Amino acid sequence: MNDYIACCGLDCGPCEARLATIRDDDALRAKVAAEWTALNHVEITPSMINCTGCRIPGAKTPYSDTLCPIRRCARSRNHPTCAPCPDLPTCPKLAMVVSNNPAALRNLQS
Numbered sequence: 219m220n221d222y223i224a225c226c227g228l229d230c231g232p233c234e235a236r237l238a239t240i241r242d243d244d245a246l247r248a249k250v251a252a253e254w255t256a257l258n259h260v261e262i263t264p265s266m267i268n269c270t271g272c273r274i275p276g277a278k279t280p281y282s283d284t285l286c287p288i289r290r291c292a293r294s295r296n297h298p299t300c301a302p303c304p305d306l307p308t309c310p311k312l313a314m315v316v317s318n319n320p321a322a323l324r325n326l327q328s
Contacts (some may be wrong), residue, residue, distance in 0.1 A: 219325075224272035224298045227322030236268045239277055239294040256300040273298060287311045301326040 222231035230236050235254075238246035247267040254262045270276030272289055282289060288311050292300055300312050306326065316323040 219299065219301065219328075221273055222271050223287070223299060223325045224322075225286075225297075226288040226312060227300065227324075227326040228272075228315060229321070229325060230269075230271035230274070233269070233271070235267045235279060236271050239269075239270055241267050288315065295311065299326060 220229075220231070222229055224230050234246055234250045237243070238250060244264060247264040250267045251262045251264045254267075265310045266280055268277040269282055272278070272282055272286075284290075288300065292298070292303070293296060295303060297303055300306055300309065303309070306312065316326075
């Protein structure tokens with residue numbers, strides 16, 4: 219599986235937060251922070267937009283680093299992603315992502 223596939227199946231490769239990090243692009247960080255603030259109804263500052271990818275060594279957003287229940291669960295089970303988990307088809311944590319992003323589920327199933 220591609221290392222840019224997050225625990226939940228999202229593709230971190232084209233993620234603008236990751237791109238802002240690897241390019242050290244403060245304008246893109248500000249854009250992502252504004253979009254994520256509106257989407258999540260919580261203040262996200264440009265300084266929080268530093269992430270190399272969920273499974274790639276390096277910086278993580280505060281959410282990815284310590285709050286994401288999917289990443290925490292996968293790590294606690296010693297799974298690189300949710301793909302090998304027997305609960306994959308019915309997991310309510312994973313459903314938060316794959317219900318809105320069918321490509322994430324396909325990434326885990328391929």
